[in-house]
Amino acid sequence: CLSDWSSDVCSSDLTRRGTHWLRTVGRVKDGVSIQQAQADLSQVFNNLSRAYPDSDAGRTVRLPLLADAVTKQSKGPLGTLLAAVLAVLMIGCVNVAGLLLARGVKREREMAMRVAIGAGRTRLLRQMLTEGVLLALVGAAGGVLMASTLLSLMRAFLIKALARGTDVHLNWTVLAAALAVSVLASLAASLYPALRLSGIDPNRALKSGGSAGTQRGQYRLRSGFVITQVALTLVLLVVSGMLMRVVTRYRHANLGFDPARILSVKLNISRPHYQNRDVLTNFYKPLEERVSHLPGIQAAGLINILPIESWGSNSDIHIAGQPPYPPNQVVLAEGRFVSSGYFDVMSIPLHRGRTLSPSLDTPHIAATVVVNDAFVREFIPAGLDPTAQRIDDADKQENWTQIVGVTGNVRQDIYEPPIAERDWLMDEINPKERADTFASMSLLVRSAGDPRQVIPAVRSIVHELDPTVPFEEPRTMTEVVAETLVFERMESWLFGIFAGLALALAMVGIYGLISHEVEQSSRDIGVRMALGAARQGILTMVLKRVAGILGAGTVAGLALTLVTRKLIGMVIYFDAQQEAGGFLFVALMLMVAGLVAALIPARRAASIE
Numbered sequence: 001c002l003s004d005w006s007s008d009v010c011s012s013d014l015t016r017r018g019t020h021w022l023r024t025v026g027r028v029k030d031g032v033s034i035q036q037a038q039a040d041l042s043q044v045f046n047n048l049s050r051a052y053p054d055s056d057a058g059r060t061v062r063l064p065l066l067a068d069a070v071t072k073q074s075k076g077p078l079g080t081l082l083a084a085v086l087a088v089l090m091i092g093c094v095n096v097a098g099l100l101l102a103r104g105v106k107r108e109r110e111m112a113m114r115v116a117i118g119a120g121r122t123r124l125l126r127q128m129l130t131e132g133v134l135l136a137l138v139g140a141a142g143g144v145l146m147a148s149t150l151l152s153l154m155r156a157f158l159i160k161a162l163a164r165g166t167d168v169h170l171n172w173t174v175l176a177a178a179l180a181v182s183v184l185a186s187l188a189a190s191l192y193p194a195l196r197l198s199g200i201d202p203n204r205a206l207k208s209g210g211s212a213g214t215q216r217g218q219y220r221l222r223s224g225f226v227i228t229q230v231a232l233t234l235v236l237l238v239v240s241g242m243l244m245r246v247v248t249r250y251r252h253a254n255l256g257f258d259p260a261r262i263l264s265v266k267l268n269i270s271r272p273h274y275q276n277r278d279v280l281t282n283f284y285k286p287l288e289e290r291v292s293h294l295p296g297i298q299a300a301g302l303i304n305i306l307p308i309e310s311w312g313s314n315s316d317i318h319i320a321g322q323p324p325y326p327p328n329q330v331v332l333a334e335g336r337f338v339s340s341g342y343f344d345v346m347s348i349p350l351h352r353g354r355t356l357s358p359s360l361d362t363p364h365i366a367a368t369v370v371v372n373d374a375f376v377r378e379f380i381p382a383g384l385d386p387t388a389q390r391i392d393d394a395d396k397q398e399n400w401t402q403i404v405g406v407t408g409n410v411r412q413d414i415y416e417p418p419i420a421e422r423d424w425l426m427d428e429i430n431p432k433e434r435a436d437t438f439a440s441m442s443l444l445v446r447s448a449g450d451p452r453q454v455i456p457a458v459r460s461i462v463h464e465l466d467p468t469v470p471f472e473e474p475r476t477m478t479e480v481v482a483e484t485l486v487f488e489r490m491e492s493w494l495f496g497i498f499a500g501l502a503l504a505l506a507m508v509g510i511y512g513l514i515s516h517e518v519e520q521s522s523r524d525i526g527v528r529m530a531l532g533a534a535r536q537g538i539l540t541m542v543l544k545r546v547a548g549i550l551g552a553g554t555v556a557g558l559a560l561t562l563v564t565r566k567l568i569g570m571v572i573y574f575d576a577q578q579e580a581g582g583f584l585f586v587a588l589m590l591m592v593a594g595l596v597a598a599l600i601p602a603r604r605a606a607s608i609e
Contacts, residue, residue: 025066038063077491080570084239084498087232089185091502095509096189098225100132101196111198124198132190133183140182144175150497157490222513223549229506230553230590235561236499237586242572242579243492250485255308256410256418257346259477263451264306265443265458266472273468274435280426283466284438288339290461291445294454298446301342302426306442307410308477308484317420319379320392320400333375333420334412337437340425343370343407345444353387353405356425361404367428370405375420391422414484444477451476503590507597514546514601525608535606542602543595550594554587 028037041061048056111124148170155168269279284302292300305313314332318325325331343355351373354360361368369391376386391401401422409418429437447454452474459471475483482489518525525538561568561583 034063034065077487077570080239080567081491081494083564083567084236084495087236088498088502088505089181091229091232091505093185093189094225094228095505095512096132096135096186097192098222098509099512100190100193101222101225103193121198125194128194128198129187129190132186132194135190136183136186139186140179143178143182144170147175147178154490157493158486222516226506226509226513226549227553227556229502229509230550230594231556231560233499233502233506234554234557234587234590235564236495236502237590238557238561238579238583239568239572240492240495240499241582241586242568243488243495245582246572247485247488247492250414250488251481253411253414255414255481256408257307257348257477259481261447261449261451262345262477263445263447263454263458263474264477264480265445265462265474267441267443267462267469268472269435269439269466270468271435271439273466278431279435279438280429280431283469284339284426284441287443287461287465288341290465291443291458292341294457296448297454298448299341299344300443300445301345302339302441302443303342304337304438304441306480307346307412308414309480315393317375317379318392320390320397322379322381331379333371333379333422335422335424337426337429338423342423342444345446346410347446348410349408351406351408352385353403355405355407356423358425358427361425361428367401367424368404369401369422369424370407371403371423372407372409372418372421374409374418375422376406378420414481503593506590507593510546510549510594510597511601513549514542514598515604517545518542518601518605521605522608525605529608538608539602539606542605543598546595546598546602547591550591553594554591557590558583558587 028034038061041063045056045059045061049059114124115121151168151170155166158168159166269283274282288300288302291297313335315335317331317333338356340356340358343350353370356368356370371386380386380389386403386406389403391403393401407423410421411418412421426434426438443458445451445454445458455474458474462469462471525533528538529535
């Protein structure tokens with residue numbers, strides 16, 4: 001119901017059989033399954049299709065559960081985030097297992113001595129697992145501290161971005177479950193090293209120079225642990241990088257307007273206060289006029305639904321003189337109400353005709369609208385002048401809406417390309433309906449400098465004109481765009497944290513592996529040096545080993561990324577060909593980081609006397 005020239009639009013929309021925009025919520029009877037209800041409604045729709053072929057032919061019905069409809073957008077990302085958490089947990093487990101395995105080599109003589117003086121295998125196994133549990137508890141305490149810090153940061157982020165999030169806190173049930181998982185994971189990671197140490201052969205371990213840790217199988221096992229860490233880390237880094245790039249691309253996308261230096265102020269009037277007064281002439285027009293004359297203000301305007309932040313209303317569109325659409329084809333265009341200054345504030349280019357003007361578009365029988373390029377492309381055939389067309393949206397021809405101008409596209413949704421849009425001038429709405437139609441508006445102000453500097457002056461004008469209007473916290477349009485991407489930013493933030501933790505753990509694993517190998521091979525390296533091996537050659541030998549491990553982990557990580565692309569696709573659109581360059585860059589950076597982590601123990605090997 002847009003204006004008084006078609007005051008029966010609302011009632012006719014609800015009574016016409018061609019109206020299909022309402023969503024229905026129902027409760028299924030006890031004892032009736034969703035499948036039975038689906039079958040019953042499908043039969044009803046088949047009957048309607050036969051009874052009313054012009055409006056209902058081909059219509060189908062689907063019954064999703066309300067819970068699924070509410071959570072469908074969050075299930076995929078939450079599942080992928082859970083997978084990322086499990087990946088970090090797995091990296092931690094293999095890291096602990098590898099380090100405990102390396103540590104166990106140093107304790108072989110100790111354990112052999114214990115066995116030699118009568119310690120049983122169960123006693124040794126219990127000791128190893130007890131040490132693992134103590135390590136787990138210390139690590140869990142650090143994890144709780146980190147979780148508390150991250151949740152505090154997330155709470156502040158959500159409160160600022162969504163004015164929600166005060167209820168985000170550590171949940172005792174979840175905390176207990178996390179502690180249990182950490183202990184069990186540590187026990188699992190400690191199990192193989194404990195079994196190996198508890199079953200040691202004292203005769204061989206106590207021999208001079210004997211060490212089971214130098215066996216080729218032990219090196220391969222620990223190398224396999226590091227390869228697993230590198231592979232999982234690469235997946236997390238790839239997803240994190242793609243999310244960051246997507247957020248950056250959206251924030252710098254062509255929105256159809258320049259958000260810089262534009263301030264947005266939400267206005268919600270009290271309808272009873274304007275029951276017998278024209279809200280346009282008594283509040284909105286004086287507000288726009290006075291704000292536009294403030295020092296440093298370049299333009300001011302009003303719109304009922306802010307671009308980017310939300311979709312507008314929509315209705316069927318048909319251009320007069322064009323062939324009718326096929327039966328059941330719904331052709332819609334967005335609609336918004338604006339003031340004459342709106343186009344100047346947003347710097348929306350005018351491509352044909354004129355913009356809306358109170359002196360030319362005063363209330364009369366037929367409405368006038370400005371449409372965008374997407375509207376012209378979708379509804380007006382090539383070769384026709386858009387400003388000479390009318391929209392047959394009324395029963396009488398003299399009431400049809402006249403198109404007076406064509407502007408550039410403005411995105412209603414940052415994730416989607418611009419769609420067909422019509423803009424009506426606020427002045428054309430019947431004064432009796434303005435309080436309801438304009439109950440909520442956004443004042444837009446473009447300034448020459450920092451738009452936040454004009455907030456006190458704008459607040460003063462609003463309160464002078466109507467003290468009953470609450471002055472909500474203004475936002476710049478740059479902030480509006482950023483807040484629209486709040487969930488993408490949060491996902492990027494969380495994946496970045498997970499990827500950072502995974503990278504740190506992987507680097508620790510590489511450092512530990514090479515340090516242990518250098519320590520165990522010190523006699524071998526010393527002999528090589530004594531026989532004339534150059535320090536540079538020893539350094540190169542160690543780094544080649546690391547490069548081989550990193551290469552294997554990188555290949556495994558790229559393969560794992562491709563295998564899990566459906567899971568990754570729940571968070572972000574995934575195209576392996578388009579992301580190939582990014583994959584290679586992340587893989588290269590990961591290999592460089594791994595070599596840096598191995599550089600200190602490699603230099604230590606090269607300095608052995």
